[in-house]
């Protein structure tokens with residue numbers, strides 16, 4: 706079963722929001738850095754992506770923005786994250802890929818956040834990422850039943 710949504714302390718929420726603000730000041734560059742970090746560590750992953758990477762980067766940042774805006778209500782995102790996870794199975798994404806993306810995401814955040822970055826910020830982001838990844842992977846594995854009610858797209 707997937708883990709339940711982490712309950713973040715006010716300090717963790719603050720750390721995530723302030724570090725992500727820095728990404729939102731230069732989203733195009735931040736997204737490009739994320740994919741550079743990912744593809745330099747795992748060149749084989751590049752072949753999974755078929756669309757325009759700038760557009761892909763915009764979608765990634767938009768999803769992270771939604772996540773950061775809902776830190777106080779993460780369970781409301783579960784249906785949309787489950788759908789996202791099921792789509793990722795179709796993109797041929799497997800469990801090992803999620804660890805690679807975790808590292809690339811934390812690296813991109815650390816580079817962009819400057820003085821806002823700290824071990825505590827890294828830990829808070831890690832908790833959120835692990836929850837999102839667990840929800841997506843569980844859905845991809847068929848452990849989460851598709852919702853019949855409408856849910857906000859992620």
Ligand code: HEM
Nearest residue numbers: 750753754755756764765768792796798802803806837859
């Ligand atoms: C927190 C985890 C992740 C988030 C939030 C995320 C977000 C997204 C979003 C928003 C899209 C746009 C398409 C859609 O909505 O279905 C997408 C597509 C995609 N993602 Fe992810 N993703 C995550 C993890 C991963 C991982 C681990 C991989 C593996 C390398 C990956 C590879 C891809 C690929 C290959 C596409 C399709 C690109 C194309 O159209 O060519 N993603 N992702």
